């Protein structure tokens with residue numbers, strides 16, 4: 001019994017510590033958003049499966065925390081989402097990426113939109129304002145949303161339709177990991193689906209014959225939806241995905257996410273080639 005109580009104490013102390021750490025992170029994120037120089041964007045290219053041309057760059061947020069060092073989205077997106085800070089954070093990413101992309105006018109920009117952003121007030125107006133301020137062409141912007149976000153949010157479908165009506169492209173991210181995927185493809189007009197990297201990884205184990213990847217590729221071509229695969233790490237995966245008719249590929253094999261300077265060098269090299 002004594003031991004039990006002891007355990008509970010430890011557990012509760014740990015819980016306290018975790019809650020405090022989250023609170024501290026929230027405060028720090030608020031500061032980071034105000035200061036502006038701790039947040040960074042890495043870019044990861046999406047290449048045409050046919051000829052390796054760079055079609056788009058996906059913006060991926062990073063945080064150089066003054067004490068904790070470099071943080072990835074997994075370290076702070078939950079806190080951002082729960083605190084509502086995801087809204088200003090998302091606006092920062094969009095504005096910064098749109099402004100930066102002026103350097104690379106021939107490719108599209110893909111930006112992730114979380115459930116909290118999708119359900120936030122006046123998302124469409126705020127996105128349009130940013131496009132206006134940065135002079136970014138809406139048809140060059142791809143917003144990546146997960147099935148999960150669409151499923152959870154009342155009104156998400158309407159918001160997505162409004163965004164698409166402005167010329168913005170919609171991408172269903174992490175495709176295959178949610179439910180009732182098919183019904184979503186019908187409810188909202190989607191421009192592209194991105195096959196989740198778990199299915200791409202599975203392909204290697206199964207010697208290329210992933211029923212899911214095959215089904216998505218077939219579905220995509222019959223509905224006129226472009227199919228992208230993420231998490232491509234091996235030549236073998238690349239060959240299979242190409243054979244299945246995926247139009248775009250993304251993953252460490254092709255390029256890791258790069259900081260702004262590296263992206264500049266990469267883009268120069270890829271257009272020179």
Ligand code: C2E
Pocket residue numbers: 044059060061072073074077090093112113114144173174197230231232233250251252253257
């Ligand atoms: P995601 O949209 O599925 O992005 C792909 C993630 O996989 C990125 O992780 C990327 O670095 C990683 N990745 C890319 N290629 C490979 C590969 O070949 N192998 C493996 N194992 N991983 C690969 P990252 O940057 O840590 O981002 C994680 C998630 O955080 C993203 O998943 C996205 O959902 C979210 N996220 C990132 N930036 C933003 C943002 O600005 N706003 C919002 N709302 N979410 C973001």
Ligand code: CA
Pocket residue numbers: 058112144173
């Ligand atoms: Ca994404």
Ligand code: CA
Pocket residue numbers: 173174194196230
């Ligand atoms: Ca994804």
Ligand code: CA
Pocket residue numbers: 174196197
């Ligand atoms: Ca993913």
